[in-house]
Ligand code: C2O
Ligand code: CU
């Protein structure tokens with residue numbers, strides 16, 4: 001039932017009458033269909049790559065094993081099909097899909113490959129919320145694009161034209177009742193400060209990863225790249241009126257992409273307040289929702305006492321919105337390096353610290369997190385649900401907590417990165433694996449023809465590998481590297497684990513073909 005085909009292909013689309021624009025789309029000329037998934041079912045999605053270049057398809061926000069995540073390792077060659085299949089575990093919410101090929105993500109997304117994923121579940125179904133898709137429950141993806149003289153897209157960090165669901169100068173007819181907007185910032189780099197022209201307030205009911213404990217009422221909502229929010233807007237009694245959803249770009253500080261920062265790339269939309277979507281209010285529908293629920297879904301974030309480790313992710317570097325040398329802990333993306341190893345099921349706290357010259361929307365695959373603190377304070381109410389993107393401004397520290405429930409072997413690591421797509425493709429990305437030390441890595445036996453023995457060992461360990469091994473690393477149950485050795489491409493040899501404390505570890509043998517995890521017990 002949750003079965004789809006997504007055909008990624010080149011198209012020509014007219015955003016403006018008579019003007020042809022070359023696009024990419026997923027089973028559409030531009031963007032792709034909304035995939036409606038049901039928690040507890042199995043998603044089966046076949047991704048057909050009809051482009052002349054490689055692609056991949058990532059299920060942003062979905063809790064799927066590393067193998068199914070569609071990151072840069074999961075290359076779909078031109079003319080081939082990738083059949084993704086995974087159990088739908090996420091709570092009801094708004095997620096999305098987009099390509100994630102190495103250094104091509106921004107360009108392919110800019111050309112139009114992206115779409116919504118809506119997850120439905122029983123908890124959400126119990127609530128009196130609008131959920132008639134296209135009537136009182138509307139997907140709203142906001143993108144900025146620029147067009148060059150021949151009608152084609154300009155590829156850069158900013159655009160001068162706002163598109164909603166691929167439409168310039170967009171408007172939508174909404175019935176005079178409570179309506180639900182599922183907002184997604186699908187732009188390359190611009191951050192939006194959303195609100196209504198007349199200053200009316202609205203009710204945020206969900207963030208990136210599902211419903212909040214209760215609606216959070218506000219008149220302004222920032223949405224950074226990749227972030228989602230579901231909001232309820234009460235249009236009761238407004239039949240015949242027209243409202244304007246705006247981005248109040250003049251309110252963005254100089255450190256946030258979309259501000260009018262003279263040192264950065266320019267755009268006519270920078271630093272100004274501009275319209276995003278016109279809402280024309282029509283007659284109410286039968287059985288309209290007319291009230292805002294008082295409560296939604298109780299939150300169950302992991303408890304701080306469960307955290308086995310705190311990691312600091314320090315962002316440094318100076319750059320522009322469309323490029324830069326931004327680093328996470330002094331590192332940039334290397335497809336062949338695993339940057340972190342987590343124990344399956346463990347809870348960790350991460351402090352994301354931004355010492356660079358601008359704000360970055362930081363995203364992590366494979367989990368949802370809860371924000372514990374922004375600069376030592378509780379986050380605003382609408383940021384208190386499950387999330388997977390958080391905007392971290394210059395000199396801010398954001399503390400998040402998360403539980404790693406999805407496994408990812410070294411061949412299929414999860415990414416964490418800046419979701420400014422230009423920065424992401426400029427290597428502002430690292431990767432991690434999630435392994436189960438008790439059962440995940442078979443003891444003494446690697447997955448790619450490698451073998452280590454004896455285990456348990458008192459010190460000496462012999463390894464044999466089918467492929468050359470460059471270096472070996474021993475990772476403890478908290479994901480810390482406790483020992484490492486360079487092996488110069490040998491396929492067999494002896495490792496001296498004498499100085500290593502007794503315990504159970506994962507040994508990673510790194511070679512050109514990736515790393516092979518082997519479970520090792522030291523006595
Ligand atoms: Cu929207 Cu790495 O993802
Ligand atoms: Cu993602």
Ligand code: CU
Nearest residue numbers: 360418420423
């Ligand atoms: Cu960034």
